[in-house]
Amino acid sequence: MQIRILVTGGTFDKEYDELTGRLFFRDTHLPEMLRRGRSMLDIQLETVMMIDSLDMTDEDRAMIVTRARDCDERSVVISHGTDTMVETARALAAASIKGKTIVLTGAMVPYAFGSSDGLFNLGSALSFVQVLPPGVYVAMNGQHFRWDECRKNKATGCFETV
Amino acid sequence: MQIRILVTGGTFDKEYDELTGRLFFRDTHLPEMLRRGRSMLDIQLETVMMIDSLDMTDEDRAMIVTRARDCDERSVVISHGTDTMVETARALAAASIKGKTIVLTGAMVPYAFGSSDGLFNLGSALSFVQVLPPGVYVAMNGQHFRWDECRKNKATGCFETV
């Protein structure tokens, strides 16, 4: 089974700029994370954008939808900021992409930090995408949700069923 | 969905004894790993034993089978050393436990080390156990294998289909 990972940025990939003291984006950490996880999956990795999901526009979402629809793989994982993950999931669902399982995931803490949940979530999303039926899902907190059945709880930082 | 995690030790949980310079077992790191992963799953954690899987006897395996069969949950993840993971999977399959999805996972590098694959594998196993049909599986390297379709490649440290 071939899997496409579409990288869009989000907390997952934020780094600390030691000269300015701010968080920023450089390259994605996904290749390093896949190495650490000893992944033997057949993965095509593609960086679509590297942005904070709060800055994501409709055009950005349209581009993600296009890439998810047009890529060859039937299993697609999208790394994404958690704040608007559900919005992008909705845009993907609205596109009615046939025969593809699409799983969005992200992290609450940047991978570059010792305490990141990123590796756990990546292992989770890559597993769900292999076995869930076609559709658009969010994989966070060890769980999976259909795109229209979840929201991020801003107070706890966790995803929950609506 | 309720999930039972049966802890048996393995590289996952090895620690460095700074007085002797040897690796040893103390408490399981699973609770810390679930916290790091921000898991919101309904998990019952049970330490069955804390041993190197090379030291596992038939009696040990029988105890693991008993716990997997007798626990209330229909979804069971077993943390296990990789060297004899497939043997334990075989013992579980031989027990013909009805209606349960059992997923064994482990790590090549102890969680206490910076470079561990443990968190990735745990996220993976917990995801597979929620969606795979009843049966006994191994989840390693981002993949899942039926118990009778995999082996550990000693040269690469990776699991592969037989």
Added chain:
Amino acid sequence: MQIRILVTGGTFDKEYDELTGRLFFRDTHLPEMLRRGRSMLDIQLETVMMIDSLDMTDEDRAMIVTRARDCDERSVVISHGTDTMVETARALAAASIKGKTIVLTGAMVPYAFGSSDGLFNLGSALSFVQVLPPGVYVAMNGQHFRWDECRKNKATGCFETV
């Protein structure tokens, strides 16, 4: 020999707020760092403030000077943001505190990040403070500088002799 550590914040102690995605201060990481370093030094730890050194006012500096002067210990390490470390060193020197060795140190990357220089700098500052003659010093990049002989190079993030 007794050593006083005055904590003032700085990058050393910044943490990632996973709900807001911003860096912030909570408790100091110094006790954890001393444990990790297996420090057997006789240390009194005192949090004077927890702020970014760019936000430090003259009143803040006066308070640091007061605490450095009034504490019982003759060896004082001050954890401090790097941006205005030299300014605080100058304020300390201006106070003409007799018979005390005062060493300021900090970090370019928060201790909570995997790649922090904090532990190295702390080991360095605690060592210099035990053996340097009375005076005010900056300990960064493995080096020590007299307060009036260094500056932070904003382009490289390193301290250098002026």
Added chain:
Amino acid sequence: MQIRILVTGGTFDKEYDELTGRLFFRDTHLPEMLRRGRSMLDIQLETVMMIDSLDMTDEDRAMIVTRARDCDERSVVISHGTDTMVETARALAAASIKGKTIVLTGAMVPYAFGSSDGLFNLGSALSFVQVLPPGVYVAMNGQHFRWDECRKNKATGCFETV
């Protein structure tokens, strides 16, 4: 000031072999540690051997003494296993090397582990070596000891004055 670091192995540099599950030596982590510490010191790094200090023979010690004596630098840091660090310090002292400050240091936990004291000890040893008068010293636990005034407490893993 130029500093020579003589690498001899020890816990500092032990790594986890994921195929055998054993600790072993490969390359020294010193260059990576110096980068993490943002060291701006003028350092010549030389790997003399990579062994467990319990396996160190008289010939090995003679080689370390030779290198410490013959190198151009007057400031020498030696990374060393803690178990026989004091023995090597004694051998160095017996050689009556004139005009050189020699500081031995090590770690209780390998640098490759998240919880290592190595970076703290390295920052400490590199600082002491710049300011202590000629002689042979051990730098551990944030402290420095003359070679004939310390021992490792096997029960606590800490160095103490005799």
